[in-house]
Amino acid sequence: MDLARGHGLSTQAIRNYEQAGILPGAERTRSGYRTYTPLHAQALRAFLALVPGHGHQTATSIMQAINRDATEDALRLVDESHVQLLEDRRTLQSVEAALRDLAPVPQERGDTFVGPLARRLGIRPATLRKWERAGLVQPGRDPQTGYRVYRAADVRDAQLVHQLRRGGYLLEQIAPLIAQVRSAGGVVPLESALRDWRSRLTARSRAMLTGAAALDVYLNRRPAPHRAEPS
Known part of the structure; x- marks a missing residue:
């Protein structure tokens, strides 16, 4: 035929x-x-x-x-x-902006607790606990006191959530992005993924x-x- x-x-x-x-x-x-x-x-x-x-x-x-x-x-x-393509572009731009606005995370241990981290971000401790219930931040626990302990990666996640929330994103929209940051091993590998994402959007357009x-x-x-x- x-x-x-x-x-x-x-x-x-x-x-x-x-x-x-x-x-x-x-x-x-x-x-x-x-x-x-x-x-x-x-x-x-x-x-x-x-x-x-x-x-x-x-x-x-x-x-x-x-x-x-x-x-x-x-x-x-x-x-x-x-x-849908336009929404995908806006999501990409918001994630890129959020990554640019992240404060540098110290390489040393630098553990912090819920109160100091909340003050650093300008939010209430209850907000951090809400993000934790949604799986967006995963602090450990101090073995002596049981208090939440936010290590460098947890601080990074909290900063990223904070920036995306300021951009108007819902918690359920943020969750897969945070998961990608974790699976990539941090923000730097994710930047490469974002470039690939942008290339795919261009090709789709x-x-x-x-x-x-x-x-x-x-x-x-x-x-x-x-x-x-x-x-």
């Missing part, structure tokens, strides 16, 4: 795309073979171009909407992807442009939807 070979796909994949509504329905010959036209080829190009920027599921939904003549639904899905261009060609080539005549 020329359509499959031209895109490095199997004939079964093309049939699956048609069955899923990604491609418009194909006419059949008398012997039952599907007949694919240049319109089907453009639909396939549009779908494959949409996937890198929007993801497989959303790209599928966009094509399904267009092929059932629900173009407004398709464009809404495109808009929603752009909104460019992919959305490519997908939009291919989708626009497909929309222009599709026949106008049939409108029922008024009775």
Whole structure:
């Protein structure tokens, strides 16, 4: 099948795309073979171009909407992807700003307790305890007194939470970022991850442009939807 070979796909994949509504329905010959036209080829190009920027599921939904003549639904899905990309960019910028604003954490032991740390951040001790219940800071305990002990990494986490909270982020939004700082072994390795994150957002943004261009060609080539005549 020329359509499959031209895109490095199997004939079964093309049939699956048609069955899923990604491609418009194909006419059949008398012997039952599907007949694919240049319109089907453009639909396939549009779908494959949409996937890198929007993801497989959303790209599928966009094509399904267009092929059932629900173009407004398709464009809404495109808009929603752009909104999500913008939110991801804002999150990245907030994290980068929070990291820049972190006070240097001493390399020596420098343990501190809840009261001094709260005063240092300008918050109440109860706020630190709330962050602890949310898993955002994980202080140890003094074996003699049972008091919370914040070591250098705990102070760093508390500072990062504080900066992100000031940026308007909810605790549940902050949790995965703190987890990434811990898994990276600190802020410095995370800076490399943030550069990678920025590169991925840039690539996704460019992919959305490519997908939009291919989708626009497909929309222009599709026949106008049939409108029922008024009775």
